[in-house]
Amino acid sequence: MEWLSFYIIVMAGITFIVRYLFFAKMLRFRLNKPVAQFLSFTAPCILTAMFVPIVFNQPSGNAIIDPYLIAGLFGMLISVLFKNILLVVVLSMGLFALLNFL
Amino acid sequence: MIAVFLEHIVSFRNHPIWAPLLAALPLSISTFPWGVLCGTLALNAGYSPLQAQALSLLVFAGAAQLSAINIVGAGGSALNLFSSVAVISSRHLLYSAKFHAYVHDLSLIKRVAVAFILTDELFVISENHTRKTGKFDLQFALIAGFSFYMWWNLATLLGILVGERLSGLTHIGLDFAIGATFIAMVMPSIQNFAVLIAVICSGVSAWYFTKIQLTNGMLWAGMLGMAVGFVILTWQNRQQ
Numbered sequence: 522m523e524w525l526s527f528y529i530i531v532m533a534g535i536t537f538i539v540r541y542l543f544f545a546k547m548l549r550f551r552l553n554k555p556v557a558q559f560l561s562f563t564a565p566c567i568l569t570a571m572f573v574p575i576v577f578n579q580p581s582g583n584a585i586i587d588p589y590l591i592a593g594l595f596g597m598l599i600s601v602l603f604k605n606i607l608l609v610v611v612l613s614m615g616l617f618a619l620l621n622f623l
Numbered sequence: 624m625i626a627v628f629l630e631h632i633v634s635f636r637n638h639p640i641w642a643p644l645l646a647a648l649p650l651s652i653s654t655f656p657w658g659v660l661c662g663t664l665a666l667n668a669g670y671s672p673l674q675a676q677a678l679s680l681l682v683f684a685g686a687a688q689l690s691a692i693n694i695v696g697a698g699g700s701a702l703n704l705f706s707s708v709a710v711i712s713s714r715h716l717l718y719s720a721k722f723h724a725y726v727h728d729l730s731l732i733k734r735v736a737v738a739f740i741l742t743d744e745l746f747v748i749s750e751n752h753t754r755k756t757g758k759f760d761l762q763f764a765l766i767a768g769f770s771f772y773m774w775w776n777l778a779t780l781l782g783i784l785v786g787e788r789l790s791g792l793t794h795i796g797l798d799f800a801i802g803a804t805f806i807a808m809v810m811p812s813i814q815n816f817a818v819l820i821a822v823i824c825s826g827v828s829a830w831y832f833t834k835i836q837l838t839n840g841m842l843w844a845g846m847l848g849m850a851v852g853f854v855i856l857t858w859q860n861r862q863q
Contacts, residue, residue: 525674528701532691532708533681539712541738543719544726559853562821563714564743565812566848568805569822570829570841571686575802578833589799596803600810606747607649609807610800614656617799 588620643767646752650744651774653807654685656800658775661688662782668696672783679779683772684742685801687711710842718746725759733761740768747808817859821852 576593596613603609658679665675670692678688687708694704718741726734745768752767753759813819825848832840 525670525695526677528691528695528704529674529677529681531705532678532687533683535705535709536682536684536687536712536715537738539709539715540719540741541735542716543723544734544738546727555853555857557717557720558856559849560714560717560720562818562849562852563717563845564746565809565818565822566825566852567686567711567714567841567845568743568809569825569848570844572802572805572809573826573829573844574833574841575798576806577830588796589802592799593802593806596806597810600807604811605649606653606804606807609810610649610653610803613803613806614796614800617796617803621796 586620586623588617591620592617639762640766643748643752643763643765644770646748646763647744647767647771647774650748650804651771653800653804654744654771655774655778656797657685657804658778659782659785660797660801661685661692662779662784663786664689664692664696664782666783666786668692670695675783676776676779679776682708683739683775684708684712684715685775689801707839707842710839714743715741718743721746721750722759725753725761729761736765737761737768740765740772742768742771743808744771817852817855820855821848824848824851 572593576589579587579589592613595616596609599612600609661679662675665678665688666672670678678691682688682691690707690711691704694707699707719738722737722741726737729737745764748767748771749759749764752763809822813822825844828847829841829844832844837843
């Protein structure tokens with residue numbers, strides 16, 4: 522599928538341009554304050570919109586306990602308490618594995 | 624002689640290369656399953672092994688890659704593919720704007736290098752270091768960024784190698800690893816009322832949009848939360 526290789530190059534261009542845009546010497550524009558304030562919500566909001574469906578929108582099936590939901594809520598709790606990325610990932614993954622194993 | 628040897632080890636350990644390598648390690652480990660998933664799912668969606676690796680080598684953006692894999696797998700249009708990648712990646716404009724102050728005087732090649740590695744993860748790692756030391760460290764950012772790049776690509780390679788023999792890796796729960804990494808990155812950033820409400824709005828609408836299977840629901844949910852957060856912040860500023 523050669524068209525797909527072409528698409529990958531275009532996507533690489535897009536992800537590079539959004540990261541490089543403000544580094545370009547030609548574009549000497551500055552973010553005005555409202556735009557900067559709006560953008561300051563980007564990371565938390567987009568990341569939240571990406572993790573919520575993984576944790577909260579799993580098809581329930583026959584399972585009584587949903588490992589995604591329980592381990593996800595647990596991850597949120599320890600993240601608020603400890604703010605340590607690796608700890609949150611390892612512990613919530615551990616609980617997730619345990620719940621799946623049960 | 625032993626003393627000399629020990630001294631060698633100590634100076635080796637104090638070498639400036641270790642701090643950024645260690646700083647990048649937690650997120651490299653956390654996103655490793657996600658990288659594996661990107662390799663495996665790409666194959667399932669119809670990418671060749673080389674194309675699957677090229678995604679991680681060139682596009683180098685986990686969320687955008689997964690979205691691109693899903694859209695190609697579902698037979699979506701090119702317009703759908705590019706617009707989705709652009710909107711998901713648009714958050715990097717903020718990182719670019721933030722880093723502008725650090726890199727605007729550097730040579731072209733250095734600016735290109737920093738832009739290339741400017742992921743969510745590197746942004747978090749570098750900003751933590753900058754906050755700690757009081758100033759941006761280019762060498763630190765580059766070493767941390769490229770070591771993260773290396774881990775990400777090794778993970779993808781593993782996913783490609785394993786994926787050819789094993790399908791249905793999602794059942795092992797690698798998709799949960801993505802959620803866990805985002806949770807770990809989002810929670811510490813909720814430091815005021817406006818961000819809290821913005822995140823809750825994005826979360827609730829993401830849940831609802833997924834439930835009703837709205838196209839690009841994730842993006843709408845993200846932007847809805849951002850708009851609400853911005854309104855609250857503007858209102859708060861006006862009160863003062």
